[in-house]
Amino acid sequence: MPQPNAVKCLVVDDEPRLRRVLVRLLEGEGFTCAEAGSGTEALAMLQQEPVPLVISDLRMPQMDGVGLLREIVARWPDTAVIVVTAVAEVESAVACLQLGALDYVAKPFHLDEVRARVMQALDKRRLKMELEDYRHNLERRVQEQAHRIEELSLERLQALVHFLEEKDQYLRGHSVRVANYSLAIARQLQLPAERIDTIALGAELHDIGKIGVSESVLHKPGKLTDAEYRHIMEHPVIGARVLAPLMRDVPGALAIVRSHHERLDGKGFPDGLRSDEIPLEVRVVTVADSFDAMTSLRPYRPALPVPKALQELEAGKGAQFHAPAVDAFLAAFPDRAALPISTPEVRPLHLPGPAADALRASSPPN
Ligand SMILES: [Fe+2]
Incomplete structure (x- = not known):
């Protein structure tokens, strides 16, 4: 049963089975989850309702995880993105971090590891937003004082x-x-x-x-x-x-x-x-x-x-x-x-x- 103030999360993977595993894990942690089978579908859903957290596979037909990540960073900079990669794709995962993903999880993953990475990513997101808010308010206050x-x-x-x-x-x-x-x-x-x-x-x-x-x-x-x-x-x-x-x-x-x-x-x-x-x-x-x-x-x-x-x-x-x-x-x-x-x-x-x-x-x- 999702909590009323539960954090919303979008899980993006073209394999329904893997999506379900992640969704069950996140719902068990109190998240509310939506699912998308491709980058294109995920973008359409974000357009309707942006969410704080996206967990996305890298290899998908149509728009892949990297394309999706670029779009999210440009259009919804407050959304935290965690990419899911095969172990052999660690280089791509590192490239994703440089593009703005907050973390990555390598498949096959342990549920405990995913849980820890998700919590860490949300913490980073909160700190980033607080910092931006502080910077913004500081500028306004400096301007007012001047x-x-x-x-x-x-x-x-x-x-x-x-x-x-x-x-x-x-x-x-x-x-x-x-x-x-x-x-x-x-x-x-x-x-x-x-x-x-x-x-x-x-x-x-x-x-x-x-x-x-x-x-x-x-x-x-x-x-x-x-x-x-x-x-x-x-x-x-x-x-x-x-x-x-x-x-x-x-x-x-x-x-x-x-x-x-x-x-x-x-x-x-x-x-x-x-x-x-x-x-x-x-x-x-x-x-x-x-x-x-x-x-x-x-x-x-x-x-x-x-x-x-x-x-x-x-x-x-x-x-x-x-x-x-x-x-x-x-x-x-x-x-x-x-x-x-x-x-x-x-x-x-x-x-x-x-x-x-x-x-x-x-x-x-x-
Ligand atoms: Fe005068």
């Missing part, structure tokens, strides 16, 4: 941005507001969740390159000289250089940092990109960044009133700004009195993507 390390580094940089903004009355809250305006535009445009995450990440870090700009230039009350203007406009390139090693998996966010001062007409910085050369993620943040810059106090001018800033966005459609992004901004804030938004809470940053989702699902909140 992702987390990148996130933590980005969070440190986010903290740095907020620290720099906090001590500067003109920049205070800028990156969080730009991220929130950008999120509102992206949602209005009904972009997929992963692109929205990319936009939020890029928007919060877009001005990180200002770390490299001297305060005397940032805070200069009067008109900037050409050299000072060029110096300030280096910040997208500096930012992209700082973040590149951490944003290998999120090129969209890195593009936001490098290209948020580009214009559709090609007159922007630093690369003079034109229309479609500027990724949509960047075009969204450009609108949000410009609105926040216009409605914020600057050392050289007061904050623009909201209606005036909205007019500027409208006027810049097509030349400076992506028209659908401007429209999405206006649609996202129908109540003009709610603009500009007050500085929202800082959200923890995260990298978009499936690895991040898996990690968040498996990690306790901290």
Whole structure:
């Protein structure tokens, strides 16, 4: 009587008598057995239902044991194969081991020997599968941890941005507001969740390159000289250089940092990109960044009133700004009195993507 959780085994031999001997032995050990009279028949049965163990004769008509072994190794690598050979065929048996058979039994065989070989082969199979599973999980865990390390580094940089903004009355809250305006535009445009995450990440870090700009230039009350203007406009390139090693998996966010001062007409910085050369993620943040810059106090001018800033966005459609992004901004804030938004809470940053989702699902909140 086969056990409910019995290991399934396929016995392949063209001699029914020998098959029966093996089947009786294996069933006596608690296995559930199926029988095939040739390699071709065995393959058809495996196709229906793969099994953990195949014991196969080498010499059979049609497809022989070697052909069957090759197929099994290629198609069902988790199946353990033991070949049964005549004593005179030991060389073929060794060739089968090289092809991937886990063991061989020479005829005439002793039942005790077959029993021992079968148990050993199943043990080897289990260890092999555990090792593969471990390797697979290890790769996934290493990938998840690398992702987390990148996130933590980005969070440190986010903290740095907020620290720099906090001590500067003109920049205070800028990156969080730009991220929130950008999120509102992206949602209005009904972009997929992963692109929205990319936009939020890029928007919060877009001005990180200002770390490299001297305060005397940032805070200069009067008109900037050409050299000072060029110096300030280096910040997208500096930012992209700082973040590149951490944003290998999120090129969209890195593009936001490098290209948020580009214009559709090609007159922007630093690369003079034109229309479609500027990724949509960047075009969204450009609108949000410009609105926040216009409605914020600057050392050289007061904050623009909201209606005036909205007019500027409208006027810049097509030349400076992506028209659908401007429209999405206006649609996202129908109540003009709610603009500009007050500085929202800082959200923890995260990298978009499936690895991040898996990690968040498996990690306790901290
Ligand atoms: Fe900027």
